[in-house]
Amino acid sequence: MAAKKLRRAQLSQDLCERLSRCQITTCQDFLCLSLLELMKVTGQSYYEVQKLLCKVSRACAPKMQTAYEMKLRKSVSPSSAFLSTTLHSLDRVLHGGVPCGSLTEITSPPGCGKTQFCIMLSVLATLPLSMGGLDGAVIYIDTESAFSAERLIEIAGNRFPDYFDSDEKVFCMTRSIHLYRELTCCSVLQRIMSLEEEIISKKVKLIIIDSVASVVRKEFDTKLQGNLAERSNFLTRGASVLKYLAEEFSIPV
């Protein structure tokens, strides 16, 4: 949205040319300047510049929706709002399960079962809707190399023996879980950025990152000066992309 070219914001041609001579080509550059600078660059009066500002803002501002419309939209498809974890008390506390469209964080001391929980969620996501799953693929970003495919099949077989009775069903499930092993912060970030197209092409319905902390702690030593800022930079950038993906595609992360 912000990188929208000014040309497409319905500004006049010669104004666009004038601005591009000062290297202002996107809405982002335009809105970052103060009013006085804009007046100097466009050569127009205060009042005109304010009108231009409104025009450019309209081009990148988000759409309005009332809370009522949001509620109606949600109530139209209630079952797709959560991924049930099949642990009834947990589902009750979470009001239905892991929510679709937002980030959920699981933390614990080592050995409590986070990776096991993630593996189970991946199995659940591949189940058809009739069984409470999401009928879709799963993207699993593994930074600790803790994902074990054998354990995956074991869980699937023992939990849902009637469903996974044939080998073919098991193959189908394992084929739809895409595993990526990333070992550095940069590669994790790159992987997250590239997820958008994969989600659409592979019909992904769940993203799991196991785990964010391990790769960050390995690379950033908080005792060194500049690292704290860099670390939070990396984390917030990753978080905002993930939030965007979660909301855009209505999937749990």
Added chain:
Amino acid sequence: LPLAPARRARLAAAGFQTAQELLETGPCGLSKEIGISKEEALEALQVVRQECHGDAARTAGGSGATRKFTALELLEEEQAQGFIITFCSALDNILGGGVQLSKITEVCGAPGVGKTQLCMQLAVDVQIPECFGGVAGEAVFIDTEGSFMVDRVVDVAAACVQHCQLVAEAQQEEDHLKALETFSLESILSHIYYFRCRDYIELLAQVYLLPEFLSEHSRVRLVVIDGIAFPFRHDFEDLSLRTRLLNGLAQQLIIVANDHKAAVVLTNQMTTRIGQSQSTLVPALGESWGHAATVRLIFHWDNSQRLATLYKSPSQKEATIPYHITPHGFRDVQPPAVTQNAEGTEMNPRKRPRREEEKQ
């Protein structure tokens, strides 16, 4: 120039050619030069000034110039102003009645302490009709973090409607019942205007468009920006640009708050300031941002109790109070003496005294 000819002759004799020179001299200088009294000089200058300003106003298309008020007019205005209640009477008390209109209130706190809950509560409370003590306005909710949950707002709004219904039943007045007809769950939800901004450019654009939006929807009395820190805390190498944009944003919000008599509520994150020997949690976005908000609330934890501290306010003193987040929204902590049906009833504690009187 519409001045008396005699005076004009004197001005010409003294050598004044243009109106600009007149304005530059000032009344005392003018009176000394031409030999007229100070009042006459002031009168002449005012006439000249009006003429010049008339031209300027025509070319600029008229703008809201600075307005002068006497302190008395301001006092009357402030006393007549409404507050948006938060349903937590302790918080309302330390704020002096609730969230004030035409002022910017900033709520800071660690993640999970209840900032978004308060914002959702206020978005519902601003719509309470006037006969129940509210301001009967609409709300604009600008979300940058994606933490707005519609289902939660439904819960909070349902509790609010229930509370008003009980009040109406207890008091049985005409206008209460009439107001209740329009104060329903659907109307509350359809008067919360929600914008989801993904990055700081969308946020800036939206704030530039706010005055226009508020002129169209003139009943809006609350603008909530949930997460003003989030889009500015990452991806910003140029800190001076960030400060400049934040200052511009603050100015815009002050204009919006004043012109449309709306309360502006912002939520901010906390950051760690590493001092000599220890590190403290301070509100994010730096020192200069601290000047933007008029009233600052800091939410924090103390063991397992949530506390709210009034950190900065021009009219109230600093105080800390505990609060609770219940299924019905933002509420007071139940005082231990009145806990007979504390688990059973989910009523607003302010209602409890009245019900007990009725029982007696």
